[in-house]
Amino acid sequence: MTSRPNAPRAASPSDAEPARMEIFLVATPGLEEPLAEEARSLGFDAQVVPGGVQFHGGWPEVWRANLQIRGATRVLVRIGAFRAMHLAQLDKRARRFPWADFLRPDVPLKVETVSRKSKIYHAGAATQRVEAALKDSLGVTIAPDAEMVLKVRIEDDLCTFSIDSSGDSLHRRGYKEAVGKAPMRETMAAMFLRQCGYDGRMPVLDPMCGSGTFVLEAAEIAAGLNPGRARHFAFEQLASFDPAAWQQMRSTPAPAVSPEIRHFGSDRDQGAIRMSLANAERAGLSDWTRFDCRPISDLERPEGPPGLIMINPPYGARIGNKGPLFGLHAAMGEVLRERFGGWRVGLVTSEVPLARATGLPFEDPGPYVAHGGLKVRLYRSRPL
Structure with missing residues (x-):
């Protein structure tokens, strides 16, 4: 597989229209409806699904969701899926997956797997196969404390890969260092x-x-x-990250409103x-x-x-x-x-x-x- 440079890839004017991906907002259980309302108010075509809110978009929508949405716990990006009936098939297809389109070899990675109602029932064994595929095909380092997390979900024999684009939970705005007892997020x-x-x-x-x-x-x-104006996000270490475009989005000034x-x-x-x-x-x-x-x-x-x-x-x-x-x-x-x-x-x-x-x-x-x-x-x- 062709290696990629360690530096983030910047988009060029000739790049095609960004691919539309499933973007999933993790909700606090019980707050899915107001989260969907908030996402729609920000221009996302959001729908409530089990566990949170879902819409489609490209990487700029991923960045903007992390930056602007107040009620989500995390923003997950579903980057691909395939059927896998046994571990050997999972191993083979994971090695063919275009990891370099999303991940950088110099950024450590953690893999988390859940499996339910599938012939591949051992999540730990599935994690080992995906980790081996990542190390052999991309050269990435697997680390249990890595900020970058790949989530593997195997349900009804469908294996789905998602990237946690947020890193730290989004309730961590970046400025609230002092907290009291029993704080509300x-x-x-x-x-x-x-x-x-x-x-x-x-x-x-x-x-x-x-x-x-x-x-x-x-x-x-x-x-x-914006709630995310003062913090770092995991997506800043992805292969698709465009620092200049992100800086422009992040530096968009707030409306000139006086505190009347x-x-x-x-x-x-x-x-x-x-x-x-x-x-x-x-x-x-x-x-x-x-x-x-x-x-x-x-x-x-x-x-x-x-x-x-x-x-x-x-x-x-x-x-x-x-x-x-x-x-x-x-x-x-x-x-x-x-x-x-x-x-x-x-x-x-x-x-x-x-x-x-x-x-x-x-x-x-x-x-x-x-x-x-x-x-x-x-x-x-x-x-x-």
Whole structure:
């Protein structure tokens, strides 16, 4: 097989129209629908499929999905598939696969395999065959800690190869270094904001802000900033990567929007406020946000139009006991009803009785969402 240079290949003006591939957005279980809505709002022809959202496109669409989509955990690219009824057939066809069109020999690789309802039932043996094919045909190094991951799925005797184009999980935006206990991932926070109808044109307040996730996600949306603007992606080490085109896409300026509406976070823990302030500064959102140390009882309504209150309070499953939390939720509901007329509330909890304890006018809760071993739901209220 002809060897390829180690440097990434840049596209030339004579290149044909980029091949359309299946692009798969991995969703947090329970948040597939809002993720599909977000992808469609960004111009992707996205459909919900088991485990996430799927659409078709070329490598520029892969880059843009990683850069712009807030709710996906990862972006997988399906690069090929074939039938394989036994290990020898898998070995033969894997050696014929055009790996050099996608992978670079100088970039270490990890292979992950799952197999179900197939004659090739031993995932470990299948992994060994694919790894051998990669080493012999491309000369790539196999490393268990490699950032570049090739996912092999064998289902009903169909072997599908996918590349994880993201690397680190996409909830790692690149600026949030400080986190508190039981943090909510940014990808989840973005989807809960979307489900509450947040569009960047209203203030958001989180009275239990922790490290500031809800507030910072809302401020990014309002400021028109891409969530992946400050991080590295695995696709930057693929053979198809065009550094100049990526730099142009990444450097596209955000809309010139002044922070007329700020976003507010408060917490009774001074350490949490320090974390939020540091995260906001790293994200370039200090002008868009304000964080104060105060308990719920001292919460004040900000000046300006009504907005959205987003809360991820303790559920009792990980932090403390449930008993005292009923009083906390009741007091929180009373403060919000008395001081925040016209505002709406989004509350995330695993406990239906705690949501009811607030006395807030919640509509039927959303679907169950996987969150760190728990099943949580979003409760949304009418205007208070």
